[in-house]
Amino acid sequence: MDKKKIQEGVKLILEGIGENPDREGLLDTPDRIARMYEEIFGGLTQTAEEPLSKTFHVKDNAMVLEKDITFYSTCEHHFMPFYGKAHIAYIPDGKVVGLSKLARTVEVYAKRPQIQEQLTAQIADALMEYLKPQGAMVMLEAEHMCMTMRGVKKPGSKTVTFVTRGVFEQDERLQRQFFDLVRA
Numbered sequence: 571m572d573k574k575k576i577q578e579g580v581k582l583i584l585e586g587i588g589e590n591p592d593r594e595g596l597l598d599t600p601d602r603i604a605r606m607y608e609e610i611f612g613g614l615t616q617t618a619e620e621p622l623s624k625t626f627h628v629k630d631n632a633m634v635l636e637k638d639i640t641f642y643s644t645c646e647h648h649f650m651p652f653y654g655k656a657h658i659a660y661i662p663d664g665k666v667v668g669l670s671k672l673a674r675t676v677e678v679y680a681k682r683p684q685i686q687e688q689l690t691a692q693i694a695d696a697l698m699e700y701l702k703p704q705g706a707m708v709m710l711e712a713e714h715m716c717m718t719m720r721g722v723k724k725p726g727s728k729t730v731t732f733v734t735r736g737v738f739e740q741d742e743r744l745q746r747q748f749f750d751l752v753r754a
């Protein structure tokens with residue numbers, strides 16, 4: 571990541587809003603934001619291949635569901651946070667991953683400029699590509715600060731997105747099971 575470019579950009583924004591980038595409180599702000607962007611956009615240089623490649627063999631291909639995974643992402647339209655819970659399920663095909671790796675997968679794709687629909691799909695696609703289960707289903711519930719703090723100002727509104735892959739695509743019973751478990 572080009573930290574110098576970010577610093578220059580932030581300085582320009584400060585000037586643009588009529589602030590004095592040289593006053594004491596703002597002097598280190600361009601550098602702070604550059605360091606923060608390295609963290610919150612760190613997923614741009616990663617994929618979930620590494621967390622999803624350490625697998626364990628299983629005989630029983632029963633559904634695995636990890637729910638209420640807290641995530642924070644950044645809306646690519648306004649560069650404001652959107653955050654909430656991710657729920658991930660998959661039907662193994664002879665192998666599973668450590669549970670933390672599902673949360674790590676969410677982290678990789680949340681740490682990019684995103685829209686919620688794309689984040690949801692990228693998590694499911696990463697599971698299908700790297701873990702190769704029989705199917706996967708991912709649901710995200712999030713609050714978008716671009717809709718609460720500014721614009722239409724609707725605090726409390728939630729955006730729900732979900733995608734199905736593999737055996738989840740056509741199987742309504744499996745989908746219902748997923749929703750029931752998430753709501754339980």
Ligand SMILES: Nc1nc2c(ncn2[C@@H]2O[C@H](COP(=O)(O)OP(=O)(O)OP(=O)(O)O)[C@@H](O)[C@H]2O)c(=O)[nH]1
Nearest residue numbers: 645646647652684685686687714716717720721722
């Ligand atoms: N589909 C989708 N839309 C999003 C997401 N995050 C923010 N948005 C929306 O992106 C849209 C951008 O709309 P624009 O009309 O280009 O921008 P704007 O004038 O700032 O829009 P307002 O928010 O309505 O004031 C808004 O409707 C946002 O609510 C997201 O994750 N998915």
Ligand SMILES: [Zn+2]
Nearest residue numbers: 645647648716
């Ligand atoms: Zn937005």
